[in-house]
């Protein structure tokens with residue numbers, strides 16, 4: 257017997273169902289996350305153990321080792337690298353950084369130019385590991401993308417980008433964006449503060465007439481400052497124009513009256 261094992265190593269006292277070393281998370285996590293094996297027949301429908309089965313009865317549950325609340329710990333299996341809500345880059349294969357699935361998660365769930373979006377913009381957001389459609393669903397290892405509960409439900413995701421998407425539109429119609437695109441600047445979806453006045457000709461109403469006279473966006477859009485920085489991200493890319501005219505202007509049914517930029521408006525329509 258001794259000849260089979262190196263000095264200091266002893267064989268297990270009884271055969272175990274799992275191979276030696278299965279207690280290590282780097283070994284047992286992937287079979288669960290990718291649903292290579294269904295753990296529930298032996299470890300219980302709720303994974304808490306106590307479901308003696310066949311020739312391998314066991315009281316061992318996942319809770320035997322995991323911390324309390326692990327089922328609701330959104331960064332145990334994915335996320336945690338850049339934000340705490342569970343969004344990759346660290347994905348269900350454990351990859352992180354630019355190799356992780358859908359690297360622009362962070363720009364979407366943190367609010368720099370728009371609100372801090374919930375997962376619900378693009379997924380059904382689970383409450384815990386056992387939520388319907390989450391880990392133990394019919395599509396092992398594949399995250400479902402579903403825009404139904406988001407602000408742009410008609411969006412199409414095809415693994416290389418999003419199309420038919422109002423968030424990446426110009427405020428008038430839907431747009432598209434590819435993962436391979438460079439990071440978006442202010443003219444990435446609609447003409448921005450630095451765009452040429454002539455670019456504004458595609459925008460609604462009298463944008464061109466105003467911007468060609470150098471009138472900054474902030475005169476009519478209080479969520480940007482005179483330098484063209486977004487100062488209230490929660491009202492930008494919410495798919496409703498945020499408009500607030502200078503005090504000298506009154507708006508009635510889309511018509512402007514009053515003195516502004518040295519021009520008297522007599523009920524001028526937009």
Ligand code: HEC
Nearest residue numbers: 272273274278279284287288293294295298312313314316
């Ligand atoms: C056919 C029954 C069966 C299935 C299926 C099963 N297990 Fe187990 N598991 C056991 C038994 C029995 C034990 C108690 C120790 C032993 O015999 O290995 C155990 C123990 C464990 C342990 C502790 C191992 C140790 O060395 O302390 C881990 C971790 C574990 N299982 C994870 C999983 C995961 C994750 C899955 C699904 C991917 C799974 N098991 C599927 C029967 C099973």
Ligand code: HEC
Nearest residue numbers: 279281284285288295299303316317318320321322332333
């Ligand atoms: C023998 C102890 C032990 C048992 C039993 C056990 N685990 Fe673990 N598991 C760990 C430890 C330790 C970690 C790391 C915890 C941490 O990082 O906070 C872990 C982490 C994990 C992770 C996340 C790791 C990752 O990289 O994604 C998953 C998934 C996981 N376990 C699944 C299971 C499931 C499912 C069961 C029950 C069927 C189970 N474990 C039972 C010890 C165990």
Ligand code: HEC
Nearest residue numbers: 334341342343344347348349357358364374375377378399
């Ligand atoms: C703007 C849309 C969007 C938002 C918001 C979003 N996701 Fe995703 N997510 C995606 C896309 C797209 C994928 C890639 C799906 C694919 O592989 O086809 C993905 C994939 C994933 C994956 C799977 C990674 C893998 O390994 O396949 C996880 C986990 C995930 N998201 C979690 C989250 C969580 C948690 C949140 C909220 C904190 C969130 N996501 C918010 C679009 C989004």
Ligand code: HEC
Nearest residue numbers: 289328330332333342375379383390391396397398399400
């Ligand atoms: C024990 C591991 C584990 C934990 C803990 C976990 N997830 Fe997941 N999550 C996964 C796996 C695996 C997938 C891929 C699901 C699939 O195969 O369809 C996933 C996918 C997702 C997705 C993509 C949509 C989907 O369901 O496919 C979202 C969003 C998500 N998780 C959010 C969360 C949130 C929020 C929490 C905390 C409440 C959480 N997850 C906790 C393993 C986990």
Ligand code: HEC
Nearest residue numbers: 426427428446447448449459460466471472473476497499
């Ligand atoms: C003279 C006032 C005024 C100025 C200056 C102005 N806007 Fe607007 N903008 C409006 C009004 C009014 C609407 C709302 C139109 C509606 O409700 O249909 C609007 C709507 C928009 C929309 C939604 C899409 C559209 O074309 O209606 C975007 C995007 C936009 N503005 C961006 C800008 C940017 C960027 C600047 C600066 C380069 C700017 N605006 C300057 C008045 C202005």
Ligand code: HEC
Nearest residue numbers: 424427440442444445473477484492493494495496497498
């Ligand atoms: C991902 C696409 C996208 C990018 C990038 C983007 N915008 Fe917008 N923006 C929109 C959409 C869509 C609207 C239409 C109205 C809305 O949703 O708020 C809009 C509207 C506006 C408006 C009109 C006021 C409002 O919120 O309705 C201004 C001003 C504006 N954007 C300025 C900027 C500036 C400045 C930047 C760069 C910091 C920028 N935008 C980058 C999509 C974008």
